[in-house]
Amino acid sequence: MARPKEFDPELATQEAMEAFWEHGYAATSVNDLLAEMNLNRGSFYGTFGDKKQLFLAALDKYDEQHSEEFRAVLERPGSARAAIRDWVMMIARHCTGEAGRRGCLIAKAAVELLPHDKDVARWIQRMHRRNERIIANVLKRGQAEGEINPRLDPLVMARYLLACAAGGLRMLSTASASPRDVREVAEIILKALD
Amino acid sequence: MARPKEFDPELATQEAMEAFWEHGYAATSVNDLLAEMNLNRGSFYGTFGDKKQLFLAALDKYDEQHSEEFRAVLERPGSARAAIRDWVMMIARHCTGEAGRRGCLIAKAAVELLPHDKDVARWIQRMHRRNERIIANVLKRGQAEGEINPRLDPLVMARYLLACAAGGLRMLSTASASPRDVREVAEIILKALD
DNA sequence: TAAGTTATTGACCTTCCGTTCCAGAACGCC
DNA sequence: GGCGTTCTGGAACGGAAGGTCAATAACTTA
Numbered sequence: 001m002a003r004p005k006e007f008d009p010e011l012a013t014q015e016a017m018e019a020f021w022e023h024g025y026a027a028t029s030v031n032d033l034l035a036e037m038n039l040n041r042g043s044f045y046g047t048f049g050d051k052k053q054l055f056l057a058a059l060d061k062y063d064e065q066h067s068e069e070f071r072a073v074l075e076r077p078g079s080a081r082a083a084i085r086d087w088v089m090m091i092a093r094h095c096t097g098e099a100g101r102r103g104c105l106i107a108k109a110a111v112e113l114l115p116h117d118k119d120v121a122r123w124i125q126r127m128h129r130r131n132e133r134i135i136a137n138v139l140k141r142g143q144a145e146g147e148i149n150p151r152l153d154p155l156v157m158a159r160y161l162l163a164c165a166a167g168g169l170r171m172l173s174t175a176s177a178s179p180r181d182v183r184e185v186a187e188i189i190l191k192a193l194d
Numbered sequence: 195m196a197r198p199k200e201f202d203p204e205l206a207t208q209e210a211m212e213a214f215w216e217h218g219y220a221a222t223s224v225n226d227l228l229a230e231m232n233l234n235r236g237s238f239y240g241t242f243g244d245k246k247q248l249f250l251a252a253l254d255k256y257d258e259q260h261s262e263e264f265r266a267v268l269e270r271p272g273s274a275r276a277a278i279r280d281w282v283m284m285i286a287r288h289c290t291g292e293a294g295r296r297g298c299l300i301a302k303a304a305v306e307l308l309p310h311d312k313d314v315a316r317w318i319q320r321m322h323r324r325n326e327r328i329i330a331n332v333l334k335r336g337q338a339e340g341e342i343n344p345r346l347d348p349l350v351m352a353r354y355l356l357a358c359a360a361g362g363l364r365m366l367s368t369a370s371a372s373p374r375d376v377r378e379v380a381e382i383i384l385k386a387l388d
Numbered sequence: 389t390a391a392g393t394t395a396t397t398g399a400c401c402t403t404c405c406g407t408t409c410c411a412g413a414a415c416g417c418c
Numbered sequence: 419g420g421c422g423t424t425c426t427g428g429a430a431c432g433g434a435a436g437g438t439c440a441a442t443a444a445c446t447t448a
Contacts, residue, residue, distance in 0.1 A: 001422080001424085002414085002416070002424035003413075003415045004425080023310070024220070026218070026221055027306075031406095041406095042408095042409090043425065045406095045407070046424085046426090050407075102309065107368075108306075110368040110369075111297065111302050112218055124369065128369040159371070160383070162365075166365065167363075167366070168357035168358040168365075171357050171362075174308055175319060176319060184353070189354070192382055195393065195447055197443070199394090200444095223436080233396095234398075236395075237397090239437070244437075
């Protein structure tokens with residue numbers, strides 16, 4: 001019973017996410033965002049509150065899209081061990097080429113804002129725990145089915161995999177390592193499952 | 195044969211480094227720097243050129259101080275294997291408590307500036323290659339002395355250790371993992387040397 | 389002590405920052 | 419077709435950003 005929006009907030013959030021992903025939080029000005037989102041200031045502040053709230057929405061959108069991709073691999077039926085392997089190799093692929101250059105939005109947010117921003121700190125910690133749990137569950141299944149060394153602690157191992165794959169391989173990409181270099185390191189990471 | 199500076203440029207660079215380390219590049223304004231360095235604008239621009247040049251100088255200073263600490267452990271005489279182990283555990287210690295909260299200035303610089311800043315990109319790549327070389331040399335020595343599996347490729351292994359220790363453990367610290375969590379993951383990383 | 393050089397100081401410049409506000413336009417409902 | 423409500427477009431805000439500049443001060447050398 002009022003004038004409808006002329007833009008799609010979901011699509012606009014997507015554009016904002018891409019902009020933040022490319023340039024980081026501080027280096028993306030509201031003007032940049034308006035241009036990328038094809039919005040004017042009134043619509044921007046009326047819909048999204050302010051820059052910070054939009055950033056958190058962009059984090060949600062990023063996680064939504066990427067966690068879905070990862071969970072599809074990790075939680076598929078069949079070999080748990082192969083699922084872990086494919087997940088690590090998927091990250092390795094994300095760490096080279098164009099996608100690798102951009103890095104991971106969540107990691108960028110953590111480095112740029114986490115020490116001082118309590119909202120972002122909470123958000124990141126929540127995601128990290130969730131991811132640990134997802135991987136630990138796959139490991140437990142692999143242990144139950146005899147594919148993974150049953151003497152390993154699933155939660156510690158999940159932490160290891162998450163840190164080395166999501167953190168370590170990303171670091172290689174910032175050092176502009178070749179796809180082959182990244183794959184070689186990924187293989188060593190996976191050896192820990194034996 | 196002219197008026198001498200009233201401040202110590204080295205000390206001022208140190209203060210600038212701490213400020214950048216704490217808040218990142220973009221979020222540290224020139225005004226912030228002036229306050230931390232106890233300088234006025236004229237002296238600042240006269241001595242350091244501009245914000246960006248000062249940042250590169252701060253990176254140098256950071257590397258100078260920290261690489262010395264790491265090399266002292268890595269290149270000491272005695273067991274190469276123990277040296278690698280102590281180095282990883284030293285990083286683990288750096289990833290908890292107050293130091294862990296701040297993270298690593300170089301990693302922060304990489305994430306914040308690398309995709310778009312060619313100067314920083316070059317700087318980071320140079321450092322990364324140097325660090326790879328240092329670790330690979332220790333690994334080679336360990337292999338020659340029969341302490342480390344001789345079938346491992348020293349350079350690949352160096353990349354692995356650097357990525358997982360300097361990149362992976364740092365990630366745990368951003369997720370505010372406990373010292374014990376970090377140590378457990380560090381132990382798994384070191385298992386790859388067997 | 390005078391000349392030459394460099395450091396200090398603080399005012400000042402332009403540009404951009406994130407945000408607010410308001411007049412006008414577009415819709416659903418009575 | 420008026421009415422209430424929301425959205426749009428853009429001007430305007432105060433302040434902070436990075437950087438410049440000219441006047442003054444402090445030192446060395448001749």
